[in-house]
Amino acid sequence: MNFIPILLTAVLLGTAHAASPVQTKGSAVTIDLIAGQGSTNGGLNFNGGARGDRTFTVPLGATVTVKFKNMGIMPHSFVIRQGGAAPTDADASDAVFTSGYAPAKVEAGIRPGATTQVVFKASKAGSYYFVCGVPGHAMGGQYIRLVVSKAATVASFK
Incomplete structure (x- = not known):
């Protein structure tokens, strides 16, 4: 039996995804929100998306843990604010969910390589944005969508 082709196939298939x-586990959702992932939009992005071109969807009522990591070369933060027109800024007072922002001083952000975590209840169905609250970043396009859906049973990212 020739194991080399089988091993090679397994490696190639594993790297394709x-x-x-x-992740969804019961009524708990974990979102790995990554600021500055790659060079998309000059590094002003979340999970490689900018200007609302990517969307996290979570079920209504889920307890959501956001594990926030800054992989960029400058400080970043996030605020979950109301959807609609393209956001031009964000601060903690814009947060639509209690604890729906990080760090406490969103305008300062967290340093490159740093991580932080928040937990909130997705208690209101609707369309929202993850927006960077560091001055100039939202205006530069650092925001993606968050949908809290009555119909969703598991979380997704597209």
Whole structure:
């Protein structure tokens, strides 16, 4: 039996699928929110998306843990704010969910390589944005969508 082709096939298939940045376990959802992932939009992005071109969807009522990591070369933060028109800024007072932002001083952000975590209840169905609160970043396009859905049973990222 020739194991080399089998091993090579397994390796190639394994590299074709990146790990999902969102996981669902019962009514708990974990989102791996990564700021500055790659060079998309000059580094002003979340999970490689910018200007609302990517969307996290979570079920209504889920307890959501956001594990936030800054992989960029400058400080970043996030605020979950109301959807609609493209956001031009964000601060903690814009957060639509209690604890729906990080760090406490969103305008300062967290340093490159740093991580932080928050937990909130997705208690209101609707369309929202993850927006960077560091001055100039939202205006530069650092925001993606968050949908809290009555119909969703598991979380997703597209």
